[in-house]
Amino acid sequence: MDVDVFVAVHRGEWTRLDELSRRRAKLTGPEVDELVTLYRRTATHLSLVRSAAPDPVLVGHLSSLVARARSAVTAPRGTAWRDALLFLTTRFPAAVYRTRRWWITTAVVSILVATLIGAWVAANPSVQASIAAPDEIRELTRPGGDFETYYDSNPASSFAAQVMTNNAWVAAGSLALGVLLGLPTLFILFQNAANIGVSGGLMAAAGRFDVFLGLITPHGLLELTAVFVAAGTGLRLGWTVIDPGPRTRGRALAEEGRIALGMALGLALVLVVSGVIEAFVTPSGLPTWGRIGIGVAAEAAFLTYVFVLGRRAAAVGETGDMASSDLADELPSVG
Template sequence: MRVAERLARREQVWRELDALLIRFEQAGALRGRRLLPRSSTIAAEQQEDPTAPAPDGRIGAAEVVRLGELYRAACADLMLAEAYDLPRETVAYLHALVGRAHNSIYRTPGFRVRDWASELLEVVPRRLRSEPFLKLASAVFWGLMILAGLLAAGRPGFAEKIVGPGQLANLEEMYARPLTEMPREDAFMTGFYINHNAAIGLKCYAYGLTFGLMTLYELSFQAIVLGTMFGHMATTPSASNFYEFVTAHGPFELTAIVMSGAAGLRLGWGLIDTKGQRRLDSLAREARASLPVVGTAVCLFVLAAFVEGFVSASALPYWGKAGVAIGSTLLLLVYVGLGGRGAAGESGGFAESVGKGSERDRGR
């Protein structure tokens, strides 16, 4: 009963913590606002009564310190209440109170467009420039795609073995007519392309959980199938219609596949080379580092889908679509080659930035 009596006497402390949390919420301090420096007059007034709120309604240092003290005390009370099997109502109340206080003190930073833009335009390009798995993914994808295209164009029967005669017949029939004669459903097809293309990229990334083996398979599969289609269509009467359609959106879409594959390979390598950590910790480290790259790839997939839906199938002359492709390619080259150069904290590479992040985590 002594524990129960002690906890009963501490109800006033719980009510104080509850009231302080409400005050923080009303003042907006829990969202990182209004925690501003005090004037000397306000500070002098609070020295007389540190627990009193500031007259201007802002949160003071004394209240922040008091919140920490009350939180630690409530955690101890919750431990005692659970250890001595006190009434469920008391335990549930303390759980809720401690949870609110925990979320207030250890809150996660909110989303800010500036931080997201900095990650996208500075951090990701720096990582991509020295990412060895981007080089590997590019070599696998572009190498197999070019090889398959040459074999499909130069060796009769190769395309049928890879893709199948039915798929080739459907492809030729689809582009037998000029694009201006095809029905237009731009908005619907844009949504379809976003879903289809982003799914390919996310598969390349998620397959990294198989130690990167399935990522290599997916990259190789997409490269061989696409290269075979490109090579076969170059030998058909529908070649001009086909290439008029695929030219504009190709740079964004194909680059996004390669980037997704690179992120998936990085994820798989984290399961192989753990750098002395537990395998799950190593996986979490590489996942945190590779997610911005995957996010960038998804952005490229979305851009490619809009170009494919509204430009590729439009009546724009071929030189206009080729201009879009050239502009997209130059934009990607500038992004990867110059993005983030000279920015503060530029690191030597993907693995180095990951290692620094891990050291900071261990330092905490």
């Protein structure tokens, strides 16, 4: 092999590969294809030079070039912070907004069920007696009783961790188990509504419903919204099993499952906020109006986030799913 002739013939390709490798973050689609082609070709050139004319200078140059090109072709994208920002500002709010009919309906029905159960418990002493012994009910509902001391029974940081873990399990269960036709999600929702209704009914029967609202509202608004969003998403996932629409059932479940997983991550952050409020604001010495005001502000901020950023993102076609470039290629299907 004449090394000088070989270099003269292929120098342009090597120069182009070096240029593309150095600005890999700004390449267009065709340029990425060109980068891959030139990388493979130059790797072949390196192999030929090593076997036929092992010139140390040329081997060193091509080895360095191939290594840099390999890094440009195979290295993971350095966009973790950009992806996280995109998720928080676009994908998550779009996914929540997109499922709004499901979780708003879930919220309305759940609140109605909790209200009916609470009214039934408050108006019927026989029902109260079936729930707990009179002494236990008095201990729960009296001033300074179990219902009030529950929120400061442990150090705030420990209580916050406990609350966040419990709420995360409830939300995750409501969401993930929705794939079983939504039946477990409905059970979790009813159980949650029943617990709220029974507590509220017992406090109302003791003439302390205002205390109940003062303790539940600060953290409950945001916490219940997160649970309703998770449950609504779970029910939507269950409906996808029944009616996948124009997509195949497998593809529909894959798409909705990816979106649900992303929503679970976003809702975990929402539950962190509600857990902090429950641990530090609810049992604090702030006046009732101040504690409720913090809860209302947190809820308003979340709803604004969803209905402003989410609506804007959904309007341009964002669904909350992963970017198409991050997904594996699929074979086309018919029907």
